[in-house]
Amino acid sequence: MPFGLFVLLNLGGALLFGPLLKGSAKNTVIFVLLLLILLIADGAIGYGLYRSAIARQMILKGIALINEGNLTHKVDESGMYGDELILARAVNSIGESVRTAVETSMKDERLKADLITNVSHDIKTPLTSIINYVGLIKRENIHDAKVREYIEVLDAKSQRLKQLTDDLVEASKISSGNIVLQWEKINLVELLNQTIGEFSEKFEEKALYLVFHAPKSVVYIEADSRRIWRVIENLFNNIFKYALSGTRVYVDLGFLEKENGFKQVMLSVKNISAQPLKVNPEELTERFIRGDESRTTEGSGLGLSIAKNLTEAMKGKFEIVMDGDLFKVNLIFPMLDEA
Structure with missing residues (x-):
């Protein structure tokens, strides 16, 4: 029931029964006490509804912040009770789970990028020597057509492997954010x-x-x-x-x-x-x-x-x-x- 309607019903009841209690000092005291009890009840209920509304706003704000990427945000659970407390704990738990998953994924991505980069660099060192020596062999005056064909194949495949390692290094730099633009x-x-x-x-x-x-x-x-x-x-x-x-x-x-x-x-x-x-x-x-x-x-x-x-x-x-x-x-x- 809306709080304003609840207050109006209480005041209406007090005004309705008030004339019935008049006529003696005792009845007046009872009426005043009844009115005070109703006002205190209204105040307590109003305060509870106010706290509940504040709690809901805090939970909604927390959900919005987590949705925007602020995974470290925590909804303040102090002063909450009932369904609001359960909901706040659930939101905090979801945020913590997502944050942990993101950190784990980023760590795995960094490790994978580092592995690719290291392996690619280890491959490039001997590969550069192979490409250089193939270039030197191509300058020689080789008359055997079959040997020249083998050298061309070796040159093409080594260049392809070089392109592949360059692609892997570039992709790992991009995925890890370790790229500097000039x-x-x-x-x-x-x-x-x-x-x-x-x-x-x-x-x-x-x-x-x-x-x-x-x-x-x-x-x-x-x-x-x-x-x-x-x-x-x-x-x-x-x-x-x-x-x-x-x-x-x-x-x-x-x-x-x-x-x-x-x-x-x-x-x-x-x-x-x-x-x-x-x-x-x-x-x-x-x-x-x-x-x-x-x-x-x-x-x-x-x-x-x-x-x-x-x-x-x-x-x-x-x-x-x-x-x-x-x-x-x-x-x-x-x-x-x-x-």
């Missing part, structure tokens, strides 16, 4: 032209015809030069591995409308996939997920994941759009002025 003013048109030039021979191997559309003026963004190159390189490698031979690859650089007062640049890369796209776009940016379920192509399943995480680390947006066999990646960055 911010620079980057001319995106110039960077794309350089990348297209470096991949021209690889695309010709698969008869991929690249169509590049970009503004005639320079387009500047703020990014880490090595990391933005890695993003574009991963996207082009993905095209080389999975695009259908004999098709066109479109690379479009354009502008978007201003968002929060800043003009944006969008880089769009699209191609026709050689394999059916049977996965969701979100799954392709998870680590070790590949669009080629048969695994007939070489790859680690880290390329798009690294590209997405590096893009977001450089204040950009990364999105994948799939329509049938059409595979498209959009990168969006805030644009810098030419000055």
Whole structure:
């Protein structure tokens, strides 16, 4: 029953029975005592309801803070009783359980990242020697065609292993948050032209015809030069591995409308996939997920994941759009002025 209605009923009862008790001093005393008892009861009930309302507000506030990520918050249980106390203890227990789970997960992630980094570095040391010695052997005048073929295979496989270890190190740095960016003013048109030039021979191997559309003026963004190159390189490698031979690859650089007062640049890369796209776009940016379920192509399943995480680390947006066999990646960055 609402407290205000309860008070009104008590006062109404007192006014109703009050005239019946009049007529003598004794009846007056009884009436006054009855009125005092009702007021004390109303006060006690009102205080209890007030404390209950405060307790509910504290519990709701605690739930909101835990939901926002403040897992160390504790609801003050002092002065609570009944259902409010049970609920407050349950909220505190849930918060503690989530905090413990998050700490354990973060610790496991750090240990896994450290393990990957250490193993990758241990592999890179002998691998660098292998690559260097293969390079020296390739300079020798070897007449045996079979031996030259073996050397080419050894060179290709060692380079692939080097790329894999680099991917593992990069992925572990991103997952552990141990990545330092060197911010620079980057001319995106110039960077794309350089990348297209470096991949021209690889695309010709698969008869991929690249169509590049970009503004005639320079387009500047703020990014880490090595990391933005890695993003574009991963996207082009993905095209080389999975695009259908004999098709066109479109690379479009354009502008978007201003968002929060800043003009944006969008880089769009699209191609026709050689394999059916049977996965969701979100799954392709998870680590070790590949669009080629048969695994007939070489790859680690880290390329798009690294590209997405590096893009977001450089204040950009990364999105994948799939329509049938059409595979498209959009990168969006805030644009810098030419000055």
